[in-house]
Amino acid sequence: MAAEAVLRHGGRADAEALLPLFLSAPAAHEALVPVLARHGDPRLAERLLEATVDGGRLREDVPSGVLHAVGRLGYTPATPLLWEHVEDSHYVSRDACLGLLHLPCEDLRGAIAETLDKHEGSALFPEFLPVLAPKTDDPSWLDRLVAWGESHASVDCNGGLILGISLYGDAARSAFTRLLWSDRWEACDTSTGSALWTYAGTRVLGLGLPQLYADLRAQLRTCADPDVRWDALRSFVTLLQLRCADVWTGVAAAEAQPESFDTLYGVLFTPAGEDSDTLAEVADRVFGSDDPLADKVRNLEDALRAAAAHEWALRAAAAR
Helix, strand or coil: CHHHHHHHHCCHHHHHHHHHHHHHCHHHHHHHHHHHHHHCCHHHHHHHHHHHEECCEECCCCCCHHHHHHHHCCCHHHHHHHHHCCCCCHHHHHHHHHHHCCCCCHHHHHHHHHHHHHHCCCCCCCCCHHHHHHHHCCCHHHHHHHHHHHHCCCHHHCHHHHHHHHCCHHHHHHHHHHHHHCCCCCCCCCCCCHHHHHHHHHHHCCCCHHHHHHHHHHHHHHCCCHHHHHHHHHHHHHHHHHHHCCCCCCCHHHCCCCCCHHHHHHHHHCCCCCCCCCHHHHHHHHCCCCCHHHHHHHHHHHHHHHHHHHHHHHHHHHHC
């Protein structure tokens, strides 16, 4: 809890103060890695690597999140080290790819393209390798990533495809919106981990929850299939849950300021007219009032109301 508070509200001085604590026992203090990644600087990244790398590899007692952190901090000398870990075990590969996502990678352009070519069309592959596709400077990879996810990739291994697609910006908006609601992608599945990266993708593309709620409502009005309606609403509820938790994705491009909790509460739970239903009413209708997911929506309403009140209190305190 303390690490989460520093992550949200801390600064560079906190990262400097916590670096020695992390280095004293890296495995025991893994929760500090996001703090270092968010509030550190390239000089801190240099010191972090000096203390955690041995023979060109991370020491065994060091969390792989360090790879993500040094890339996130823009420490370009770490680029070869991160590339060495890209086809490693799942979490090591993930953190290496997410680190490289934040670095220029000009000298790796050909190697990235070659490695993507090698894995393209596989059901299982280094899951986060596709986030590096934009580094190839080849726009054709956008359509190739979409085709890969729609035809071949296992839903257990598509989080990187989803995030990678979003990183193509406006050109990817329509494809991303389609996959968001598609049962083929299972983009908001929490059991596979894809939901977090789908949420990050919505933030990268500036797809706010009010906009996605309007899209959802349009789908519910035009779709008669109860299974499709149920899955679409569950997907939206999952994204709302992630927003209420204010999760940190570690992706710098996903950190644009989201809509306020107050705005979100007004859109979702304050009726705007006779023909407007709250999200709770929509959930009762689509899930059924006795379904656990309907209960989850009511719990999220309470959580969102509390978060909105907290926002008001912070604004009032800042205005004094």
